Amino acid sequence: MTLIALPVFILLLLLSLPIGYTLLIASGAGLLFSGSYPLSIAAQRFFDSTQSTLLLAIPFFILAGELLIAGTLGQRIIHFASLLVGRVRGALGQVSVVTSMLFAGVSGSAVADASALGSVLIPWQKREGYPGPFAAAVNSASSVIGVIIPPSIPLIIYSSVSQVSVGALFLAGVVPGLMFGLASIAAVYLIARRGNFPKQETRFDLRLIAREFVTSLPALLMPVLILGAIIGGIATPTEVSVIAVFYALIVRLCYRDLSWRSVIGSIFSAGRATGAVMLLIMASSILGWMLTVDQLPARLSAFIEAQGLADVWVIAFMNVLMLIVGAVIDMTPAILLLAPVLLPLADAIDMSLVQLGIMMVLNLAIGLFTPxxxxxxxxxxxxxGVRIEETARALVPFYIFALIVLIVVSYAPALIIGA
Known part of the structure; x- marks a missing residue:
């Protein structure tokens, strides 16, 4: 089945068919032409993949992020970030990175951060004379921090496949996420210094920073609330996601910017995002089942073990594979396809499955800003309003720093996640 489905899948990708339809058609072709199983298996696997209470956390976390970002709190966070790094070289680029780090604990979605923050920060940078490709590069690279720092939708999806604790994955994602943010700050500084980009002529006012910190605190406390409740055993991830929605509503009420129109708009936006994610989960599950039935993960693991490769080379192979897949397939289906393949390989070299999850999300996060x-x-x-090639060229320093973070997580996990 896999030998039929994979070529069809690759062909449809090359034809630029949406990934959800590509997965469905490729899986259907594999089942139809193999003749080993009835097509009803596809429908069964399609709906069975949704029968997990853990996946209920996805729409609620997305909705909580939408509610917080849609209010004035988003503007306050941007202002707070501006006060923190406004006097650093390449100030507005630094503001973009720091804002993404602060928003990462709210949305859990790179796409949401890229569109919501980019629509504000990219025009602002261009008005101040920053090159368009640079502004686009900073936004596209820094927005992926949202899928590393908890709450992370991709880590929830990985947990549903690997049966690894969501709490352990969330906790493990904090330091790599902060490292990724600091690496992006370093990249912005080097580019800005080389291009002699301006600083903001603002006076460092500790009292004003403290005041803005207090006003932004409700959003900054979101990841603390989530991690504390999950790790402390107070609530399950699904229950915490519902609590997060009520928390977001209470925060909006406190800021007096909540209206029925904004709530309904956030619900519709979260519904669209959830629909896209769930379609990919459901479509990927069929192809993932086919890979398992054809024993591809086990065969790959046995083949790698037979080569007698040192662990360092096995980890390098895993990273290269994930980087390649992440560059051509969206994050959600990539996790659902790669996890069953790489889990046996990780077990074979005694790698922590928590470490594998963080490595996978980092690799695929890099793919989110890679052509x-x-x-x-x-x-x-x-x-x-710039071409993809121009942005990709401006992203070169970000690729370098991102790979450094990936190498540290891959080969020194005890320093980062205690794995």
């Missing part, structure tokens, strides 16, 4: 399919790359370039 030819990088989602945040396309969103940011569109907002900036």
């Amino acid at each position: 030819p399919v990088g989602t945040t790359l396309y969103i940011s370039s569109s907002i900036a």
Whole structure:
């Protein structure tokens, strides 16, 4: 089945068919022409993949992020970030990175951050004389921090496949996420210094920073609330996601910017995002089942073990595979396809499955701003009104720093996630 489905899948990708339909058609072709199983298996696997209470956390976390970002709190966070790094070289680029780090604990979605923040920060940078490709590059790279720092939708999806604790994955994602943000700050600084980009002529006012910190605190407390409740055993991830929605509503009420129109708009926006994610989960499950039935993961693991490769080379192979897949397939289906393949390989070299999850999300996050399919790359370039190639060239320093973070997580996990 896999030998039929994979070529069809690759062909349809090359024809630029949407990934959800590509997965469905490729899986159907594999079942139909193999003749080993009835097509009803596809329908069964399609709906069975949704029968997990853990996946209920996805729409609620997305809705909580939508509610918080839609209010004035988003503007306050941007202002707070501006006060923190406004006097650093390449100030507005630094504001973009720091704002993404602060928003990462709210949305859990790179696409949401890229579009919501990019629509504000990219035009602001261009008005101040920053090159369009640079503004697009900063936004597309920094927005992926949202899928590393909890709450992370991709980590929830990985947990549903690997049966690894969501709490352990969320906790493990904090330091790599912060490292990714600091690496992006370093990249912006080097580019800005080389290009002699301006600083903001603002006076460092500790009292004003403290005041803005207090006003932004409700959003900054979101990841603390989530991690504390899950790790402390107070609530399950699904229950915490519902609590997060009520928390967001209470925060909006406190800021007196909540209206029925904004709530309904956030619900519709979260519904569209959830629909897209769930379609990919359901479509990927069929192809994932076919890979398992054909024993591809086990065969790959046995083949790698038979080569007698040192662990360092096995980890390098895993990273290269994930980087390639992440560059051509969106994050959700990539996790659902790669996890069953790489889990046996990780077990074979005694790698922590928590470490594998963080490595996978980091690799695929890099894919989000890598041509030819990088989602945040396309969103940011569109907002900036520049060509993809121009943004990709401006992204070179970000690729370098991102790979450094990936190497640290891959080969020194005890320093980062205690794995």
